[in-house]
Structures are given as C-alpha cells and as structure tokens.
Amino acid sequence: MKYLPEAIYRTIGAVVVIACYLFLLAPLLVVFVISFDAGANLEFPPKEWSLRWYAELAGNSEFLEGLRVSLVLGLVVTAVSLIVGVTAALALTRYDFTGRDGLVGLFTSPLLLPSVVLGLALLLVLGPVGLVGTYPGLVLAHLSLTIPYVVRTVMMSLNAVDASCEQAARTLGASPFTTFRRITLPLITPGLIAGGALSFIISFDEAVVSLFVVGTGRTTLPVVVFRYVSNNTDPQVAALSVVLIVFSLAAVVLIERALGLKRVLSRA
Amino acid sequence: MEDAYLVLSKLTKTYPNQPRPAVRDVDIDVARGEFISLLGPSGCGKTTTLRMIAGLIVPTSGGIRVGRVDMTNRPVHKRDMGMVFQSYALFPHMSVGENVDFGLQMRRIPKSERRRRVAEALDMVHLTHLANRRVSQLSGGQAQRIALARALVIEPTVLLLDEPLSNLDAKLREELRVEIRRIQQETGITTVFVTHDQDEALAMSDRLVVMSEGRVEQVGEPWAVYETPRNRFVADFIGRTNLFDGLAVGRDDGLLRVAVEGLGTLSVRTPETGRTSVTVMVRPHRVQLEPVEQLANELKGRVVQSSYLGDVESVVVEVDGVRITAERTHSGRPLALGAEVRLGWGDTDAYVIPQ
Numbered sequence: 122m123k124y125l126p127e128a129i130y131r132t133i134g135a136v137v138v139i140a141c142y143l144f145l146l147a148p149l150l151v152v153f154v155i156s157f158d159a160g161a162n163l164e165f166p167p168k169e170w171s172l173r174w175y176a177e178l179a180g181n182s183e184f185l186e187g188l189r190v191s192l193v194l195g196l197v198v199t200a201v202s203l204i205v206g207v208t209a210a211l212a213l214t215r216y217d218f219t220g221r222d223g224l225v226g227l228f229t230s231p232l233l234l235p236s237v238v239l240g241l242a243l244l245l246v247l248g249p250v251g252l253v254g255t256y257p258g259l260v261l262a263h264l265s266l267t268i269p270y271v272v273r274t275v276m277m278s279l280n281a282v283d284a285s286c287e288q289a290a291r292t293l294g295a296s297p298f299t300t301f302r303r304i305t306l307p308l309i310t311p312g313l314i315a316g317g318a319l320s321f322i323i324s325f326d327e328a329v330v331s332l333f334v335v336g337t338g339r340t341t342l343p344v345v346v347f348r349y350v351s352n353n354t355d356p357q358v359a360a361l362s363v364v365l366i367v368f369s370l371a372a373v374v375l376i377e378r379a380l381g382l383k384r385v386l387s388r389a
Numbered sequence: 390m391e392d393a394y395l396v397l398s399k400l401t402k403t404y405p406n407q408p409r410p411a412v413r414d415v416d417i418d419v420a421r422g423e424f425i426s427l428l429g430p431s432g433c434g435k436t437t438t439l440r441m442i443a444g445l446i447v448p449t450s451g452g453i454r455v456g457r458v459d460m461t462n463r464p465v466h467k468r469d470m471g472m473v474f475q476s477y478a479l480f481p482h483m484s485v486g487e488n489v490d491f492g493l494q495m496r497r498i499p500k501s502e503r504r505r506r507v508a509e510a511l512d513m514v515h516l517t518h519l520a521n522r523r524v525s526q527l528s529g530g531q532a533q534r535i536a537l538a539r540a541l542v543i544e545p546t547v548l549l550l551d552e553p554l555s556n557l558d559a560k561l562r563e564e565l566r567v568e569i570r571r572i573q574q575e576t577g578i579t580t581v582f583v584t585h586d587q588d589e590a591l592a593m594s595d596r597l598v599v600m601s602e603g604r605v606e607q608v609g610e611p612w613a614v615y616e617t618p619r620n621r622f623v624a625d626f627i628g629r630t631n632l633f634d635g636l637a638v639g640r641d642d643g644l645l646r647v648a649v650e651g652l653g654t655l656s657v658r659t660p661e662t663g664r665t666s667v668t669v670m671v672r673p674h675r676v677q678l679e680p681v682e683q684l685a686n687e688l689k690g691r692v693v694q695s696s697y698l699g700d701v702e703s704v705v706v707e708v709d710g711v712r713i714t715a716e717r718t719h720s721g722r723p724l725a726l727g728a729e730v731r732l733g734w735g736d737t738d739a740y741v742i743p744q
Contacts, residue, residue: 285478288445289536291465292472293543294495300466303491307482 149366156359174360184361187345191325194256194341198263198324199317205264206271206316207309211301213272214279215287228272239265240333247334254338262334263327267320274319278312279305318376322369393418394579395442395547400451402437402603410449411437413603419547422577424570426590429600430626436551438600439583443549444468455546466495471540471578475552477532479524485535486511486520492543510542511535513572530561537569541576548573550582554589566593587627591615599623620744624670629703631676631713632742633669637662644685644736651709656685657739668742675738676715678704678724684733688713692730697723706732 151165156174158167178184212218213225243262244253252258282305290300306313328343335344350358400415412434419425427435440446442453444465453460460468471492479488489510493503511517514534519527527535533553540548553569554562570593573580584590590597591611599606599614599622607619618624624632635649645662647655647669657669677684690708701716702723715732724730 283476283478285474285476286480288443288465289472289474289478289539290480290491291445292443292468292470292549293492293539294466294469295491296464296466299495304480 152359152362153366155356156363158356158359161355174355174357175364177357178360178364181357183345183349184342184357187340187342190259190339191342194259194263195321195324197256197260198267199321201260201264202267202271202320203313203317205268206275206320207313209268209272210275210279211305214276215284225276228269228276236327236329240330243330244333253334254336254340256339258334259331259339259341262330263324266327266330267323270319270323271316274312274316275309278309282308314376318372392420394421394423394456395419395581396452396454397438397442398452398454400438400441400453401449402434402441402446403449410603412441412448415451415600415603415605417598417605417608419579419581421579424573424580424582424593424595425598426582426584426594426596427598427600428584428587428590428627429606431585432602433600434603435583435585435598435600437603439549439551439581442547442581443470443472469543469545470547470549471543471545472549473533473536473540473551473553475555477529477536477556479527479532479536479539481524483524484520485516485522485524485527488524488535489539489542492539496543506542510538513541513575514538514568529557530565533557533565534568537572541572541578546579548578548580550580552583552585554584554586562589569593591627597627599626601626617740618670618742621668621742624668624742629673629714631671631673633671633711635667635669637665637667645741647741649711651711652688655739656736657741658736659741662741662743670740670742671713671734671738673703673714673716674701675734676713676732677734678706678715678717678730678732680731680733685736686739687731687733689729689731692724692726692728695723695726704730706730708732 155165155167157170157172159169159171159173160167209228213221213228240262243265247253247258247261252261286308287300287304290304291297295303326343327341328347331341331344332347335341340348346358346361395418397415397417400412401410402412403410415434415438417425417438427438429435437446441448442460444460444463448461451461455468479485480491483491486507489507490503493506498506507520508517511520514537516531516534516538519531519535524532524535533556536553550569554565557565566589582590582593594611596609597611597614598608601622607614607623609617614623615627618627621632624630633647633649633652633655635647635652635655637645638648638654639646640661643658645657645659645667647657647667649655649669655669680687688708690706690713692704693707693712694705696703701718704715704717704724706713706715713732
C-alpha cells in the first residue's frame with residue numbers, strides 16, 4: 122500500500138481547523154451582522170443597514186445600569202477573590218496542617234456543581250438575611266464561583282516557584298511579609314493576572330446564579346439582557362453583544378501583552 | 390570544646406506520624422572559623438540538622454547557640470546566617486547584582502556602602518563582569534558562586550551549605566570545592582557543609598560529622614575518621630573497605646591474633662580491646678598483591694573481579710570463600726579473571742573497630 126503524500130494530511134488538517142473555527146465563530150458573525158440591521162426584528166440577512174441600534178443602546182438606561190452594576194461587581198469580586206485566593210493558596214502550598222490534603226483535593230477537583238443548584242442554595246441562604254438584590258449579596262454569590270478558580274491558578278504559580286528562593290530571602294534577613302512582597306509576589310504575578318482575569322470574566326458573564334439572587338433589586342447586565350430578550354425581538358441585544366465582544370477582545374489582548382511582556386523580560 | 394562558637398546541644402526533631410525522630414540528640418561543637426561537614430546517606434538527618442541551625446525547621450527539643458547568643462527560638466531572618474542551597478535559589482526576577490544586594494538592602498545599609506560591598510563580593514568569586522546579567526543566563530557553576538557571594542556579603546556569623554555542589558558536573562564540582570574552601574579560609578567564616586559525597590567531605594573539612602538514622606556516629610578530623618572509624622557503619626560508609634568478623638584468640642607483644650573463617654589467623658597491631666568478638670578493617674589500598682617483602686598476613690586466592698580505573702586497578706580476590714578487595718597503582722595490564730595471586734598486608738595496615 123502506498124502512503125499518501127504529507128501535503129494531503131496537512132490540507133485535511135487545515136480544513137478541519139477552519140471548519141472548527143467557523144462552527145465556533147459563525148454565531149458571533151451572525152450577531153455582528155444583525156447588529157447593523159435597520160429593521161426592528163431579528164432577521165438574517167438584514168435588508169437595510171444602520172447604526173440605529175447602537176444609538177438606542179447608548180440611550181437604554183436599563184442596559185447602562187446593568188453594565189454599571191456588572192462592572193462594579195466584577196471589580197469587587199476580582200479584588201476580594203485575589204486577596205482570599207492568594208491567602209488560601211499560600212496556606213495550602215506553604216504550610217502543613219491537618220486537613221490540608223482534603224482542601225487541596227477540594228480546590229483542584231473539577232468544579233461541577235450545577236449553577237441552578239448553587240443559585241437556589243444561595244437564594245435560600247441570602248433571602249432570610251435580606252441580601253437578595255444587594256451588592257453584598259451578589260458579591261458573596263459570585264465569590265462562591267470565582268474563589269476556587271483563583272485558588273487553583275495561584276496554587277499552580279506557587280508550586281512553580283522554588284520554595285528555597287523564599288527560604289534564601291528569609292536567611293538574608295527578610296521578614297515573612299517582606300519575603301512575600303519582594304520574592305513571592307513578583308514571581309506569581311502572571312498567575313495573579315490570569316486568576317484575576319478569569320474571576321472578572323466569570324463574574325461579568327454569570328447569568329444563572331445572578332438570576333436567582335438579583336430579586337427585584339440590583340440587576341447585572343446578563344440578567345437584564347436575559348429579561349430583555351424574553352420580551353423583545355429587536356437587534357439592540359446584538360449591538361450590545363458586539364460592544365461586549367470588542368470589550369473582551371481588548372481585555373484579552375491587554376493581558377496577553379502584559380503576560381507576554383513579562384516572559385520576554387525574564388528572558389532578556 | 391572550650392572555644393566552641395556554634396553549639397548544638399541535644400538537638401532533636403520528631404515529625405508527627407513518624408515513629409523515629411529525623412534527628413536525635415545531636416551534640417556538635419564547631420570552633421570559630423572551622424569548616425565542618427555533616428556527612429551521611431540520604432535520610433540520615435544531616436539536612437534537617439542544617440535547617441534547624443538556619444531556623445527553617447523548628448527543633449522538637451534541644452538548643453542552638455552561636456557565641457553567647459541562644460538562637461533556638463529566634464526567627465530565620467534575625468539569625469544572621471548565610472545559606473547556600475542545592476538548587477542555587479537565586480531570585481529569578483532580579484539581576485545578579487540585585488541578588489547579592491538583597492541581604493544588604495534588608496539591613497538598611499546606605500547605598501554607597503552597598504555598592505562597594507556587592508562589588509567586593511562579586512570580586513571574591515571572580516564574577517564581577519556578570520553583575521548586570523539575568524539569573525537565567527548563568528551556568529550552574531556561576532549561579533552557585535553568585536549564591537555564595539550573596540550569602541557571604543551580609544558577613545554572616547555562620548555559613549550553611551546545603552549540598553551546594555550536587556547539581557554540578559564532576560569537573561566543576563572539584564573546581565568549586567577548591568574555591569569554596571579558599572574563600573572559607575580567606576574569610577575565616579565558621580562553616581557547616583552538608584553532603585552525601587565523602588570525597589567532598591574528606592577534601593574540604595577541618596572535621597567531619599558522620600551521621601546515620603538521625604544520630605551522630607562519629608566526629609573527627611577526616612584522616613582520623615577514615616583511619617580509625619568508631620564503628621562498622623562509619624568504616625563502611627567512609628571509603629571502600631574490607632571488614633572481617635572474627636574471634637580474638639591470643640595476644641602477644643602488642644599484636645592481637647584474630648581467627649577469621651576462611652582466612653585463618655590474622656595479626657593486627659592494636660591496643661587491648663578486652664573483647665573476644667572483633668571486626669578487623671583493612672582498606673583496599675593497604676592490601677598488596679604479589680608482595681615482594683615478608684608480611685604479617687599473607688594469603689593466596691583467585692581473582693574474581695577486576696575493574697581498571699586508569700590510575701588504580703580495583704581487584705576482588707576470593708580466598709577460601711572470603712572476598713577481599715585490593716587496589717594497586719601503576720598496574721599496567723590488569724589482572725586476568727581466575728588468575729592465582731598472593732596477597733597480604735602488614736600488622737599495622739589493619740585496624741580493629743572498637744564497637
């Protein structure tokens with residue numbers, strides 16, 4: 122039997138890769154196109170073009186308020202997750218205590234709790250204490266989702282840092298806190314950026330758990346979108362989606378720049 | 390020792406869930422300026438002992454003193470000890486110069502003095518030209534020299550070396566061994582060196598501490614530990630050796646007669662031991678093959694193994710079921726397997742192990 126030339130394999134590979142990307146990106150492309158539709162219904166392909174829905178979006182106070190809540194929430198959740206996550210990860214990687222292995226297992230196992238269950242549970246807990254639809258309530262709810270991710274990424278970074286570097290700093294006269302600030306922190310910064318970005322995205326994107334705990338009070342953007350789509354069929358949501366896509370692309374590029382630059386610097 | 394500088398007394402470390410202590414009742418006195426090696430197989434407690442001196446491990450009991458200062462409960466960063474790690478442990482996000490400078494920064498020393506002392510420390514290890522390099526650009530030997538400079542620049546009371554040469558290749562290891570000893574003697578710093586490599590320990594140290602299973606087996610100058618091991622473990626661990634168990638059957642004129650199965654009666658010049666069951670040690674290089682002169686102990690056997698190492702030839706001869714290792718230098722063509730050889734050693738070439 123003859124072997125097929127390598128070029129054929131390569132062509133097949135390329136076709137499969139392109140097909141996969143098309144499959145993943147096609148819906149986004151549709152959204153992108155529809156956002157420029159001048160009509161009032163979700164239609165593909167559009168008959169006329171305009172920026173009308175972008176203009177309406179800018180004047181939609183519900184969306185703007187939702188966006189504001191989601192941004193504030195995302196930032197607070199990220200900050201708290203990083204503080205809690207770094208502290209927990211330090212304890213789990215640098216100290217030996219009873220029950221440590223169990224906790225490490227818990228934090229490193231796949232996070233497979235259905236959001237619906239978690240949302241309901243949080244509603245039952247936050248409801249009686251009057252935290253439904255408030256910032257503290259939303260922050261607590263989102264933290265239960267983000268902290269495991271941050272602990273995980275920071276633990277991975279900490280495990281990659283040679284613990285004898287920290288010990289060397291201690292012998293050279295650095296207190297535990299100074300050692301953390303001057304040695305550990307700079308070395309785990311890539312992990313912190315990754316964990317922080319992940320936690321912001323999780324919080325910003327979270328719809329199901331939020332839906333349970335927003336009640337009639339403060340509402341996040343995904344919940345606003347969800348409610349809007351339930352009642353309306355105009356392309357305003359598509360315009361919003363495009364804005365969000367551009368927003369997250371910019372974030373990814375920024376992070377990649379920051380992390381990539383770091384790597385370049387450490388090698389230079 | 391009356392002028393002891395670093396004193397470990399009854400130092401013990403027990404880990405939870407482990408039946409045997411990692412370090413048990415270790416007493417070591419180190420004189421000021423002395424280079425002492427902790428030597429033993431892995432798991433013997435030498436590294437744990439060193440880390441307790443540094444403060445990185447908290448002892449279960451016992452004490453550590455430097456000069457008149459009790460260090461036992463002092464935090465690591467207030468001990469003023471320099472430490473060099475097997476993994477180099479240089480800070481990857483700092484330049485070479487910044488690494489060396491770190492300890493001085495922690496001591497809030499003015500910038501101009503810091504600059505001078507960093508330059509001096511780099512000069513001491515002959516790596517001044519690398520001050521602005523990134524740590525990742527260093528070779529292993531360079532990295533460990535920088536780590537040494539970083540540990541010494543703070544003018545520590547004690548220098549602690551945790552297997553600093555184990556990650557280097559053989560030639561570099563020998564080179565750095567000489568350099569560490571030179572710097573240690575120039576600065577006169579009291580040094581504790583942990584190694585599992587007996588050549589390193591013998592070559593570098595003023596005194597050796599041989600450890601096994603958390604305990605000190607013997608403390609002494611390298612030649613004394615090598616020539617007069619206190620027990621079977623030390624004899625076996627330091628250098629290669631032949632050990633013969635036998636019965637003391639007689640004594641005349643300072644010579645002990647020991648009956649060993651297969652070898653007949655051996656003569657050893659030794660002080661009175663007062664014991665009947667004894668172990669006789671003969672180092673391989675003391676065993677002569679085809680001796681030209683009359684020796685106190687002479688045997689005949691057959692070559693069963695021969696390793697030609699260039700400078701020496703290591704030969705195993707079987708005498709009536711007993712294997713004896715001999716080394717000969719200037720050997721030329723190695724001995725053939727199965728060849729009949731005469732071998733022997735003088736009565737002062739053997740040594741009776743006290744315990």
